[in-house]
Amino acid sequence: MDLKLDADSFDLYVTSSFDVAYALSRALDLVNPLINNHHQRVAFIAGSIAAEAGMSRSEIEDIILASLIHDIGVVMESEFLELADVSDKKGDSEYCHAIVGSHLLSSLDLFPNLPALVKYHHSPYGGEINHLAETCDEVIPEGAMIIHLSDRIDVLLHRGEPALDQRIRISENVNRFKGTKFSPEHLAAFNRLAERESFWFDIEEQEKYKLLKHTFRFSHINMDIDKILETAKLLSRIIDFRCVFTANHSAGVAAAAKLITEKLGFPEKDCKSMMIAGYLHDIGKLGIPSAILYKQGALDEDEKLILRKHPYYTFSILNTFQIFDKIKNWAAFHHEYLDGSGYPFHLNEERLDLGCRIMAIADIVTALTEERPYRESMPKEQVAGIVREMVESGKLDSHVASAVLDNFEEINDVRQASQAEEMKTFERFKDTIMRNSICKKNMRFITALQ
Structure with a gap:
């Protein structure tokens, strides 16, 4: 495989405020x-x-x-x-x-x-x-x-x-x-x-x-890559900050994806592009019912099918922006596997470039190592076993997996630090909201945030 990231090239990107708002609007209507x-x-x-x-x-x-x-x-x-x-x-x-x-x-x-x-x-x-x-x-x-x-x-x-x-x-x-x-x-x-x-x-x-x-x-609007990165981080909060269980997930994926890309030897611009994809990978969850997203137990089969729509929605939302031609794929294909058994597009290794492969493993490692309401975070040995098994079964890229496992402690430390910082931001957001007397009386909202 040719190990080229081939990121979108944008020293300066011109878009409109309307296009950004319209993309979010489409997501809300989902x-x-x-x-x-x-x-x-x-x-x-x-x-x-x-x-x-x-x-x-x-x-x-x-x-x-x-x-x-x-x-x-x-x-x-x-x-x-x-x-x-x-x-x-x-x-x-x-x-x-x-x-x-x-x-x-x-x-x-x-x-x-x-x-x-x-x-x-x-x-x-x-x-x-x-x-x-x-x-x-x-x-x-x-x-x-x-x-x-x-x-x-x-x-x-x-x-x-x-x-x-x-x-x-x-x-x-x-x-x-x-x-x-x-x-x-x-x-x-x-x-x-x-x-x-x-x-x-x-x-x-x-x-x-x-x-x-x-x-x-x-x-x-004129946007350079740093401006796009900051905007992507803030957009991720529109979905993540709806519930304490997901408040810092995208921050973890973005940090892990960036460091994996660095370890594979790519320049800073490519690493930032991968970080943008990490922040945006779950934006399609705006179209998924919150009762499914924030369920504390295991999902039933019908709920799993509904949840599988979210990468498709991510693809659809990001499709509004020409700048995201590559980043759109990296973000939306994070549940695709090299053997074609992923979802929702069932793409195989011929269609999944290196960026997609990095994002898939960054999401998996983040999900396994972060705490969830129904389980504790997994230790390195257990995560490594799952990753190796997925490589052996033809789902994950062996080269990317090796970079992750060889640098696991550093990647996990960066992931944890990023998520800890994002959780502080979420707590400030929550405290600001809860100081309002109207939101204090809204038990549905209080339950989601706590």
């Missing part, structure tokens, strides 16, 4: 088919209302980006069903996911204005913010009010019925809350849009990516 394309529809509605209300280009862009990921703080998929409830009896529980989402986004400097928009996207126009505010000078952003209205409009839409046929009912519903839940100015903008048949046809348009790209303008 959680429950009942909310399929919800975030994209809300983004179009909110962007249209903001434009009709005369807001600036940058304000419209922020509103659309926040709309695309406004429910990113949802911990349990059942919360989506509650959020789809059009009654006015949900109480304070609907605010917790908004608080969580705002804190998940707060460290991602690609989106500096989005945390506040996400935090207040369920706050009514005429409502108090004391229960959400963390400083005395916080105000509800106008964009958050528009997202709140747009979210309500989409929730009121009945799937399977023409949107145009529902405009009178929806308009009457939201206008009942003029000056209380919704801003009179924003309702006036919506009412003007509602008169246009094209507005309702656009809501039904399936190609939301093209619709949003062609209707609105978005900023471009």
